[in-house]
Amino acid sequence: MKKLMTFLCSAAIILAGCGSDDKKETGEKADAAPRHDVKKEEPTEQWWNEEPEYYKKPDTGRELTEIENQLMRKPGPLSGDHYDVQKAKKKLDELPKDANKDEIERAILSLIHEDYHEETKTFIKFDPSVNVNVNRPDQKSEELAAKKSHFAILLDASGSMNAKNQNGTRMDEAKDAINSFIETLPGNSTLSIRVYGHKGSSADKDKELSCGNTERIYEGGADSAKVTVALDKLQAKGWTPIGKALSETKNDIPEDAAASIVYVVSDGIETCGSDPVAEAKKLADEGIQPIINIIGFQVDNEAQTLLKKVAEAGNGEFSYVDSKQELEKYWEEEYQRMMDAWDEWKAEGMKQADEKSEELMNLATETGNSIMDKSELEFKRAEELIAYLEEERKLENAGDVWSRFYDRQTDIWQYGYHTSTDNWQDSYHNGNGVWREFYNEGNAKWTEYYHKTY
Known part of the structure; x- marks a missing residue:
C-alpha cells in the first residue's frame, strides 16, 4: 500500500511538471505571433477631385457662354453606350462615407458626363444664311x-x-x-x-x-x-x-x-x-x-x-x-427667250432657297434634339446612382445632390431647345427672304421684257 501511494505521488509530480512546460511553451508561441487589426484600404488617389479635360474650343471670334464652355467637356468613361451601372456603383464605392456634396457631384459627373461637344460646335458655328447661286440669264453670276x-x-x-x-x-x-x-x-x-x-x-x-x-x-x-x-x-x-x-x-x-x-x-x-x-x-x-x-x-x-x-x-x-418684219420678229423671239430664261431662273432660285433653308432647319432641329436627349439620359443615370449612394451606401449628403443634377439637366435642355429654335427661325426667315428676292426679281424681269415685246 505504501508503494502504491509513492507511485501515484510521483506520477502526479511528473504530470504537473509537464503541464507547466506546456503552458510555458504555448505562451511563448503566442508571444511569437502578435495580433494585427485589419483595416479597409482607402483609394490612393481621389479621382473625383481631378480636373476635367475639355475639347479644343472652336475659333468663333466671340467668348463662349458658360453653358457652352461646360458642354465642351470630354465625356466620362461610362457615358453614352459605355454606361454600366454595376461598374459605376463599384467605382462610387471608393467614396468615403463622409463625402460632401461637391465630391459626390464631381464623382458622378466624371463617370457619366455625356459627350455634347459635336452638337455644341455645330451650334457655335451655325450660320443660318441661305446662299443661293443661280446663273442669271445674261450668263453672269x-x-x-x-x-x-x-x-x-x-x-x-x-x-x-x-x-x-x-x-x-x-x-x-x-x-x-x-x-x-x-x-x-x-x-x-x-x-x-x-x-x-x-x-x-x-x-x-x-x-x-x-x-x-x-x-x-x-x-x-x-x-x-x-x-x-x-x-x-x-x-x-x-x-x-x-x-x-x-x-x-x-x-x-x-x-x-x-x-x-x-x-x-x-x-x-x-x-x-x-x-x-x-x-x-x-x-x-x-x-x-x-x-x-x-x-x-x-x-x-x-x-x-x-x-x-x-x-x-x-x-x-x-x-x-x-425683211424688216422678220428682223423685228427676231428681236421679239430674243425677248421671248429672255422671258423664259428669267422664269426658269426664278423657279430654280426659289427651289434652291427652299432646299437650303430646309437643310439648315433640319440641322438646327436634329442638333437641339440630340442635346436635349443626352441631357435627359444623363440625368436619369445620375438619379439612379444618387439613389444607390443614398439608400444602399447610406451617404449622408447624397440626397442633396439631386437638385444640382436637376438644375444642370434643365440648363442643358433649355440651351438645346432655345438655340435650336432660334437657328430654325433664322434659317426659315432667311430662306423665305431669298425666295422672295428670286420671286420678285424674276417677275419684274419677265414683266419688263413682256411689256417691251408686246
Missing part, C-alpha cells in the same frame, strides 16, 4: 447682277445694203428694226453701234479705204432718239470688213459691264481678206466673254455657211431674216 449689260451692234454698211426690199432698202429696214430693238432694251443697259463698209465705195480703187475703216457711231444708254440721229447720217457704200469690225468691238464694251451680247447684222460675207471666224473666237475669249449672234439679212447660201461658223466661234447663234 448673281454677284454681278447689279452691273449693267452691254449690247454691241455691228451694222453692215457695204454697198450691197442699198439693194431694194419690201419697205425701202435693206439698210432702211435694218435701221428701223434696230430702233425697234433699242426701245425694248432694259433701262440700265448700255449700247454701242459700230458700222463697217461706210467709207469709199465698192469699187476696187476704194477697197483699201473701205476695208481699213470701221467706226463706232454711237455709245451710251438705250436712247432710241439719239440712235436714230446717228443712224440717219449713215449710208451704205463700200466693202465688207466683218473681221476688222469684230476685232475692234472689244473696245466698245465697258469695263463694268456684267455681260455683253454682240449682234452682227450683215447681208454678205467677208470681202476684205480677214478671218471673221478667228476674230469672233478671239472676241468671245475676251474679258467677260461676250456672246456673238449673227443676223444674216437676205444672205445667200455661201454667206449663210460662213456666218454660221462666225456665230459658232462666238458661242452664239446664226439667224436668217428676209
Whole structure:
C-alpha cells in the first residue's frame, strides 16, 4: 500500500511538471505571433477631385457662354453606350462615407458626363444664311447682277445694203428694226453701234479705204432718239470688213459691264481678206466673254455657211431674216427667250432657297434634339446612382445632390431647345427672304421684257 501511494505521488509530480512546460511553451508561441487589426484600404488617389479635360474650343471670334464652355467637356468613361451601372456603383464605392456634396457631384459627373461637344460646335458655328447661286440669264453670276449689260451692234454698211426690199432698202429696214430693238432694251443697259463698209465705195480703187475703216457711231444708254440721229447720217457704200469690225468691238464694251451680247447684222460675207471666224473666237475669249449672234439679212447660201461658223466661234447663234418684219420678229423671239430664261431662273432660285433653308432647319432641329436627349439620359443615370449612394451606401449628403443634377439637366435642355429654335427661325426667315428676292426679281424681269415685246 505504501508503494502504491509513492507511485501515484510521483506520477502526479511528473504530470504537473509537464503541464507547466506546456503552458510555458504555448505562451511563448503566442508571444511569437502578435495580433494585427485589419483595416479597409482607402483609394490612393481621389479621382473625383481631378480636373476635367475639355475639347479644343472652336475659333468663333466671340467668348463662349458658360453653358457652352461646360458642354465642351470630354465625356466620362461610362457615358453614352459605355454606361454600366454595376461598374459605376463599384467605382462610387471608393467614396468615403463622409463625402460632401461637391465630391459626390464631381464623382458622378466624371463617370457619366455625356459627350455634347459635336452638337455644341455645330451650334457655335451655325450660320443660318441661305446662299443661293443661280446663273442669271445674261450668263453672269448673281454677284454681278447689279452691273449693267452691254449690247454691241455691228451694222453692215457695204454697198450691197442699198439693194431694194419690201419697205425701202435693206439698210432702211435694218435701221428701223434696230430702233425697234433699242426701245425694248432694259433701262440700265448700255449700247454701242459700230458700222463697217461706210467709207469709199465698192469699187476696187476704194477697197483699201473701205476695208481699213470701221467706226463706232454711237455709245451710251438705250436712247432710241439719239440712235436714230446717228443712224440717219449713215449710208451704205463700200466693202465688207466683218473681221476688222469684230476685232475692234472689244473696245466698245465697258469695263463694268456684267455681260455683253454682240449682234452682227450683215447681208454678205467677208470681202476684205480677214478671218471673221478667228476674230469672233478671239472676241468671245475676251474679258467677260461676250456672246456673238449673227443676223444674216437676205444672205445667200455661201454667206449663210460662213456666218454660221462666225456665230459658232462666238458661242452664239446664226439667224436668217428676209425683211424688216422678220428682223423685228427676231428681236421679239430674243425677248421671248429672255422671258423664259428669267422664269426658269426664278423657279430654280426659289427651289434652291427652299432646299437650303430646309437643310439648315433640319440641322438646327436634329442638333437641339440630340442635346436635349443626352441631357435627359444623363440625368436619369445620375438619379439612379444618387439613389444607390443614398439608400444602399447610406451617404449622408447624397440626397442633396439631386437638385444640382436637376438644375444642370434643365440648363442643358433649355440651351438645346432655345438655340435650336432660334437657328430654325433664322434659317426659315432667311430662306423665305431669298425666295422672295428670286420671286420678285424674276417677275419684274419677265414683266419688263413682256411689256417691251408686246
